[in-house]
Amino acid sequence: MTLERELQEANDKIARIEYESQKLLDAAAVVLKSEDFPEAALAVFKIAKELTGASSGYVALLSEDGSENEVLFLDAGGLPCTVDDSLPMPIRGLREVAYRENRVAYHNGFMTSEWVDFMPEGHVVMDNVLFGPLVISGRAEGIIGLANKPSDFTTDDERLVMALANLVAIGLNRTKIEAELRESQKKLSETISELHLYASLLRHDLSNDLQLIIGEIELAQMDAAKDARLDGYLRSIESASSRMLRLLQVFQETQKVDEGNIREIINHLVTETKASYPHIVIRSKVEPTKEKVRIKGKSLIPFVFDNLIRNAVQHVGPNVEVTIYLAAKKDKVVLDFVDNGPGIDKDIVENLFQRAVSKTGGGFGLYLCRKIIEVYDGSISLLSNDVYNKGTAIRIELPRFKEEVKPKSHTGY
Structure with missing residues (x-):
């Protein structure tokens, strides 16, 4: 070739x-x-x-x-x-x-x-x-x-x-x-539509029922004014009903800016806790500061605080004491909830804020607390015993809310 x-x-x-x-x-x-x-x-x-x-x-x-x-x-x-x-x-x-x-x-x-x-x-x-x-x-x-x-x-x-x-x-x-x-998107869309419907029914029916209960309680309080014990029971029921009604109202129209003064939130929590649980001692210790300390999540964050209070009521015993420590840092707010109970069982400490972790069959409340806190870029943790030397101490850290300062516009000379 x-x-x-x-x-x-x-x-x-x-x-x-x-x-x-x-x-x-x-x-x-x-x-x-x-x-x-x-x-x-x-x-x-x-x-x-x-x-x-x-x-x-x-x-x-x-x-x-x-x-x-x-x-x-x-x-x-x-x-x-x-x-x-x-x-x-x-x-x-x-x-x-x-x-x-x-x-x-x-x-x-x-x-x-x-x-x-x-x-x-x-x-x-x-x-x-x-x-x-x-x-x-x-x-x-x-x-x-x-x-x-x-x-x-x-x-x-x-x-x-x-x-x-x-x-x-x-x-x-x-x-x-x-x-x-x-097909998955279609099923998801159908599920979301059903959930919206169920949520609407839940808000409507429960809100109406709770408002009826609160109205009846107020009428009953007028008749029970002279019976301190009965009046205390009615106030506790009214407080719990009001709390449930506020939770339902959270799922109404979303607010454009869901932020609030953390001191006001804590003060309201203390007042409501005393009404709901007259037998417990609750106090707050707030570091003094001249400026307002604001956080995001004023609609849902209070339910985290309330859950921590209820945990103390359920697990401490008859003589419950809860102290809330509030410190405002430059970029964040630090809150410590400290009770006088026996503390957390060492077997569940590591996974305390995971779902279904409990010694009594519950374990959903602290998991929800963590999820809510994380929505607002915060954190929740269990402090070691040597911080306060008593009971259970849970720390919550939340970023401070700061409004954007818009530059002033020049209209002329």
Whole structure:
């Protein structure tokens, strides 16, 4: 072979590689850009025909039960074919090999092979065939079938069709994921709508009932004015009912700026606690400061504080004492809630603020406290015994709320 002939063959080989590479890139672009899987699959199928020289074929997807091919489209290449392409194709013959082994399978003497017995009556004459599986997560989910190449199918065809089948598989997988995502979004939307409905019913019915209870309590207090013990019970019930009503009101229209003075919040907490639990001693110790100390979350943060008070009432015993320490730092507020109880059981200290961590079967309150505090970029923690040398001491840290100072606009000189 002359040098000139060798150079020509090398150039032809390079040109062929460049051509194949460009076609593979075209196929990849189609799969990535197309939002319609059948359209993308057809485009890649046509590229497969160009690269291999096959004149006919089809693309089919595996049925849900995995027993049949469901034809996406069929190209008879201009040859007579009376097979109804809307009917499923059983998984058998040479294409069953491609499905089972997740590899390209081809035969160049198909009409004289054992596989021809599996073909239905009226099928197009096929001198040779090649099947490339669409493999997703190790399982063939469909197939590209090619037939009637003027020359024999080769290992080069096998390589190219496998690459193209992988691209079609990527498009198929994306279509499945998008369908699952749409279904999940639909279910989520339906669930959210139901939750909004339930929340509306809850707010409406409970608010009305609580307002009725509070009104009846106020009437009862007028009759119980001379009975201090009964009056105390009614005040406790009224305070608890009012607290529940405020919690329901939190879920009404969201306020644009949900911030408040932490001293006022603590003072209100102390007053309400004394009304709800007349037998406990509660006091607050606030570091003096000239400026107002404001925090975000004035609607929900009080429920965190109230939960800590109720925990003390439930676990300390008959002579409950709670002290609230408030310190305002430059960028944050530090609150310590300290009681005179026996402290936290050492078995649950490490996971105290996790869900369902309790020695008495509850364990949801402190978890909710943590979640609320974290919403406002704060933290909640259990202090070691050597900080206050008594009971349980829980520290809450919250960032201080600072309004943005807008620059004054100049209206002229």
